[in-house]
Amino acid sequence: MKQFSAYIAVAIMLFIAGPVNAGEKTAPVRMGAGAMTFDTVPGWGLDEDGKSVLGPTHGAVVIDNDGNIYTSAQIGVFVFTPDGKVIRRFVGDEYSNIHDMEIREEEGVEYIYGARNANAEGIKFNAQTGDIVLKLPFPEESGLALKKFSPTAITVAPNGDIILSDGYASNHIFKFDKTGKYLMHFGTKGNELKQFNTAHGMTLDTRYNPPRLLICDRNHEPKGRLLHYDLDGNYIDEVVTGLGMPTSVSVQGDFVSVPDLKGRVVILDKTNTIIAVLGHNPDAKAGRSFNVPQKDWVEGLFSGTHGSYWDKDGNLYVQDWNTSGRIMKLVRVN
Template sequence: MRLFSLFLAMVVSLGTAISLMADDGPQPVRMGSGQMTFDTVPGWGLRPDGNSAIGPTHGSVVIDQAGNIYTSAKAGVFVFSPDGRVIQSYLGKDYSNIHDMEIRDEDGTQYIYGARNNDAEGIKFNAQTGEIVLRLKLPEEAGLGKIKFNPTAITVAANGDIYLSNGYASNHIFKYDAAGKYLMHFGEKGNGLKQFNTAHGMTLDTRYEPNRLLICDRNHQPKGRLLHYSLDGEFIEEVTTGLGMPTSVAIQGDFVSVPDLHGRLVILDKTNTIIAVLGNNPSLAKGKNYNVPQDQWIEGVFSGTHGSFWDAEGNLYVQDWNVAGRIMKLVRVGAGTK
């Protein structure tokens, strides 16, 4: 277990630069430290007129095998090319309010799994065509009665089993098989060692064999934390404590990116030690703030960091929870995964 507060001041002082404004707008900002040093890409993902292309964001980011970037927003799912152009979109009532996503190759076809908090379901759809092939509802077989169903996170095991977290409600995590059949559930709301106070984000932790579930306990008191559970719902350990409000987790190799709603992104190594902090927002008013309009965005400073994903070169794409719709590209200095 590592305390976030012991590292924050050191990492920020070593790795964060201040953006310098030029006549033609913001310049790249360097942030992070050591092998986790990144430069921002000013204006990435904006329309030609300079405005956000996606509208209000409260979602996630994933990347397909071709390198295209999918981000979910209130309006639906937008697909960007690596240079920041919208090349596809899936909009409307079937794709709105996807709070979390995972992408998975299945027999040569890529599928996106989504947790739709406001629409009370999990979905699976073809990443290339948008065809929805599976919907997951609150399982009556779980015997929980008419509880509120407000899913916040979804992930998939190697065998196809699906895990869907009811993070904005009961904090149960439901397990389904690949066809959507309910198998079991575990977890409960609370601040105990084995409880969740907003099981907000979740992914399959492939750094361990057998794989584990890595879960963001966002509102745990006194500070947010990450937990490991087995794929059978058994508590393993607290991974990292003393975080702010960890919203999601994305893994590449030995590294984990952890967006924090306070306005920063933390990177952990294989030992779950914090090795970099990106985009730290020093403003208490603008960190954890949805209502930061685009004209108040600051290059290299995040506001309500909510989703992230790594590309094949080790670059990061980061989404803020934001009224105008903010997604950022961070290019890893000397990029190349190790």
């Protein structure tokens, strides 16, 4: 277990460029430390008038084999090229409110798995066509009598089993087979060692063999933590604590990016040591704030940091929980 306070001295190189106004040109901002140093790409993903195309964001980011970037907004999923141009979108009631996403290739086809908190289900759809091939409503066969079902995270085991976290309600984590058949569940709500207080984000931690679940316990005291469980729901250990409000996790090689809703992204190495902090917002009112309009965005400072994903070159794409719809590209500095 690592305490965040032990690494508070991590260097953060940051120049505040001021609010990002539509149509204005802004200089890139350098952030991070050592091997985890990045430059922002001002205006990435904005339209020709310099405005966000997304609408309110409360979602995730994933990247397909061609390098295209998928990000989920309240109205649906938008797909960008690496240079920030929208090439397709899946919008409407069937694609709205996807809080978390994973992408997997299965028999030569890429699929998006999504956790829809406001729509009480998990879904799976073709990443190219948008065709929905599977829905995961609350499993009545679990025998649970839940008053609310609000999934916040989803991931997929190597054998195709689907793991879906009910992070905004019961904090049970449900396991289904690849056809959607309910298998089991684990976890309860609370602040004890093996309980979850908002099991908000989750992914497959491929830094280990066999892979294991890496779970964001966002509101657990003290101040947010990550946990490891095996794929059968057995507790392994507490990975790191004191992360603020960790919302999601993305793994590439030995590294993990962890957005914190209070306005920063923490990078961990293979030993789960914090090696960099990105975009830390010193304004407590701006951190954990949904209501930061585009005219008040500051290049290089995050607000309600919610989702992130690595591309094959080690660049990061970060989404804020934001009323105007904010997604940022961070280019890794060699």
